[in-house]
Amino acid sequence: MEKEARPGNDVPGPREPQDGNEGAGARRPVELVLDPAQGMAPELAGPRVEQLVDLVRRLIRGRHERGLVVPVRLPGTAGAAMAGDGRLPAGPGPRGIQTFDDWLAREM
Template identity: 40%
Template sequence: MKIAVAGATGTVGKYVTRSARDRGHKVVPLSRTTGVDLLAGRGIREILSGVDVVVDVTNKTTLSASVARRFFETVTRHLLAAETSAGVGHHVALSIVGIDDIDASYYAGKLAQERVVASGPVPWTIARAGQFHEFAGQLLTGMKGPIAIMPRCLTRPVAARDVAEHLVDLAETAPQGRATDLVGPRDEVLADLARRQLAHDDIRRRVVEVRFPGAYGRGLASGSLRGGRDHVATTTTFEEWLHGPDHRASGRL
């Protein structure tokens, strides 16, 4: 099978690429290094020649709902148009569990992406997953100083590697529409994850948890990001991830 990966160098994309190749698939990365500009829509049709499935794990770090919507809608429409022209038969998009009632901030963009995929011309699968084990570290890295501010966020995190394996599983099957949600093995609190990661990395910083305002903050604190009853749970705990090679490969903090 020939699988194109949009966002192939990102947190999940690198594992999708590795997993697909390990299973014997031919992988086509969609990136500027391969002559593709997803936002501008350039170079996509040509590189998708002969591709069976596109796995979209592109990302935009932003708290602006308008920026997030514009990015995800634009990239998705360009991908779907090119896939239609190239005869691609399956589009797999990664999204986030529990965001239906959080049409704000970054999640507004993911909901917009889902709507474009579901109304588009290419048979599709939307794979929702929990926040990654890597998420707390990404937030910590973006903050300077002795104090780290973490939003009140109830989550059920999952290793990015496990999400990638799930996405390749879905790419190997027929389009499903909304796939069963994928979450981690344990309910967690984001600030606690940050404290445990700092302690593991032997870094002295104070983590302060705050409740973010508005619909976005309410959604983070509501527990909806832990997913519903209908889900598949992975087995890699946050502690196992901390002591494993993926955390070491991420550069720690």
């Protein structure tokens, strides 16, 4: 990751992604493409729900940088969906085991 000094960071929020392992997160879609068609694939997600603004703040701290992180609510239907839980998995499916904090500790 490139380090870039910024006076502030605008983050769409509130948003609750379910963080996940980038390796498993990349591997599973490739497997789905290469496997025979099976209809709707289960939703892939990480082991826990996180606030995006908190992830960005922890990343900045992990880089030993400083900067204001401001949650910004996006307008319209997309903004409303991001503010709610519409982006979280609705049913069962594969879940990663590596948390954002585990990834951050390994990368920093």
